[in-house]
Amino acid sequence: MALNPEEASFFSGHEEALPLYAAFMQQAEDALPEFSIRVQKTQITLSNRHAFTCVSFLAVRRKARIPQRSITLTSVLDHPLASARIDAKSEAYPGRWIHHLVICDAAELDSELFAWLHEACELAARKRRGT
Template sequence: MDTETLLFFDKNPSALLLYEVFETKIYELFPAAKKRVQKTQISFSNRHIFACVSFARVKKKAELPSPYLVITLGLPYPLDSDRVAVKTEPYPGRWTTHIVIGTADEIDDELFSWIHQAYVFSEIK
């Protein structure tokens, strides 16, 4: 794990294990993905960003698991799932979708099917 990523989790070290599972799977499925660590999020991109990891407060604090990560995807449609915490359409044909992850079991095939769709969408836009 690189230093920038470790520093990102400095205030939320219990979420690092969730992130390690997520990042490993990202690179298994998308080995050419580029990672960028910023102050508030870690972004994964091809031509454009297709997935982000953050600690965004997309639910009330009492509703968030501990630890948690928020996975944010850019999709061409509104994702209809109980797993979606928030979805918005910042401009026509682009939906930003936030999904809260609280356990490694939630980093599953369903989540990665959506990430794959976001990956394809970011390649063609």
């Protein structure tokens, strides 16, 4: 998978995390229904009708516990996930749970993670504007 120049520039200063992102995107393209990406200043957003996952460097753990070679995935589901893998979660509004997960190794890009992302993708596709 070739990254576009905007994606590559997003990792300026975080070059050690770029291979992890590339592995994530390769698996995302294989595992998820069609989606688009938008590179912003603080995150890369994956969306279909609506955003369903973001890649960032959000520090949801104490800085001392976050390796340089890591990315944070943020996804929205309609229920809270009960997993020790989730670093932080909050109910943004009734029925919409934001989950943050720090990925430090390509081995963490597993079927459980992609099941959650697929669920988030489906929820975004069903979501009506304003809900």
